[in-house]
Amino acid sequence: MTTGSGKHLKLIVTGGAGYIGSVCTARLLEAGHEVVVVDDLSTGHADAVPEGARFLEGDAADATAQLLGEGKAEFDGVLHFAAKSLVGESMQDPGKYWRGNVFTAIRLLDVLREHGVGRLVFSSTAATYGEPEQALIPETAPTRPTNTYGATKLAIDHAITSYAQAHGLAAVSLRYFNVAGAYGSYGERHTTETHLIPIVLQVATGDRARVQIYGDDYPTDDGTAIRDYIHVTDLADAHLLALTHARPGEHRIYNLGNGTGFSVRQVIETCREVTGHAIPAVVAPRRAGDPAILVASSEAAREELGWKPESTDLHGIVADAWRFTQERQQG
Numbered sequence: 001m002t003t004g005s006g007k008h009l010k011l012i013v014t015g016g017a018g019y020i021g022s023v024c025t026a027r028l029l030e031a032g033h034e035v036v037v038v039d040d041l042s043t044g045h046a047d048a049v050p051e052g053a054r055f056l057e058g059d060a061a062d063a064t065a066q067l068l069g070e071g072k073a074e075f076d077g078v079l080h081f082a083a084k085s086l087v088g089e090s091m092q093d094p095g096k097y098w099r100g101n102v103f104t105a106i107r108l109l110d111v112l113r114e115h116g117v118g119r120l121v122f123s124s125t126a127a128t129y130g131e132p133e134q135a136l137i138p139e140t141a142p143t144r145p146t147n148t149y150g151a152t153k154l155a156i157d158h159a160i161t162s163y164a165q166a167h168g169l170a171a172v173s174l175r176y177f178n179v180a181g182a183y184g185s186y187g188e189r190h191t192t193e194t195h196l197i198p199i200v201l202q203v204a205t206g207d208r209a210r211v212q213i214y215g216d217d218y219p220t221d222d223g224t225a226i227r228d229y230i231h232v233t234d235l236a237d238a239h240l241l242a243l244t245h246a247r248p249g250e251h252r253i254y255n256l257g258n259g260t261g262f263s264v265r266q267v268i269e270t271c272r273e274v275t276g277h278a279i280p281a282v283v284a285p286r287r288a289g290d291p292a293i294l295v296a297s298s299e300a301a302r303e304e305l306g307w308k309p310e311s312t313d314l315h316g317i318v319a320d321a322w323r324f325t326q327e328r329q330q331g
């Protein structure tokens, strides 16, 4: 991993027992940094915390306060992955998202301020933009989220800007597009799975009979929705670059995607090629709140952070997710 500096960092990773947080923790440890994972295991798994990281089970803000209160060591920064992130659930139970995401983040910001931790990298999302006006979404695009999940992430982005301006926090929000793939023994294994690629792979393993295509009447070539799939290792690597480029008093925001869109049908076809399974698919109604096309412009991350995604081929991304899925199935 290119860090932009050779300095050994002492970091707190909230949500490090989850999909993206565990991959990021593994990469940070390999790059020689020290990591304490804080996670309440609400959607994560204790055995996903990479070996070599200390693990503190608890709420992101409370457990971080406890850790910093120990006063045993100074921390260089926090990577805040912990969140509720199911779009459908956020529409049915918004309070869970406003409390779980926004209230937790504000309390975490206060804890960092109180203990003088000066750097923060936050997991934001493409869902902050809503239905885009441009083919490639830049960070300057209007933010009009179409679901509560996206609205809570946008609210946190605004709060971070205020804390950076008022209290000198060095902060970066990374707006992920569709994260996929796996890294070694770390990958996506949500009890409630809503993401397209793991669902399609569950058909290939025999755990599901078929995949539902949510809408084939979108204004796209094959009628299905288009997304920008980014490999979880490329995403993880952007975090340390963000940490080392963060500047006191500034809150920078970067989109992370590959700049290429694939339709739902194209993803399913790629999964068929990778797995050799026929993967039956049926057309179902559109899913509420789903934009037709979401593709990132990540020029700013490339230019300002020096970020260069390396695993941009969809076939390779799916192949890594498939290897992880098969290895877990074989125990």
Ligand SMILES: NC(=O)c1ccc[n+]([C@@H]2O[C@H](COP(=O)([O-])OP(=O)(O)OC[C@H]3O[C@@H](n4cnc5c(N)ncnc54)[C@H](O)[C@@H]3O)[C@@H](O)[C@H]2O)c1
Binding pocket: 014, 015, 016, 017, 018, 019, 020, 021, 038, 039, 040, 041, 042, 043, 044, 045, 058, 059, 060, 061, 080, 081, 082, 083, 084, 085, 100, 104, 123, 124, 125, 126, 175, 176, 177, 178, 179, 180, 190
């Ligand atoms: N997966 C994607 O495609 C995607 C896209 C955009 C943004 N994101 C964001 O990236 C982050 C990680 O997503 P993921 O896919 O790895 O999700 P995940 O559910 O696998 O991981 C989230 C982790 O946070 C923990 N957690 C949740 N609330 C907590 C709290 N209050 N205190 C302590 N721990 C808590 C969970 O137990 C879990 O281990 C989230 O913030 C999500 O919103 C994900």
Ligand SMILES: O=c1ccn([C@@H]2O[C@H](COP(=O)(O)OP(=O)(O)O[C@H]3O[C@H](CO)[C@H](O)[C@H](O)[C@H]3O)[C@@H](O)[C@H]2O)c(=O)[nH]1
Binding pocket: 085, 087, 125, 126, 127, 128, 176, 177, 178, 179, 194, 195, 196, 197, 199, 211, 212, 213, 214, 215, 225, 226, 227, 264, 287, 290, 294
């Ligand atoms: O069984 C399924 C699952 C998904 N889809 C479709 O596949 C596409 C991708 O869906 P995902 O659920 O995999 O991902 P989303 O684009 O909905 O969501 C992702 O991008 C969002 C930004 O818009 C948020 O950041 C969110 O956290 C992140 O998972 C969508 O068009 C969806 O309708 C299907 O057709 N069938």
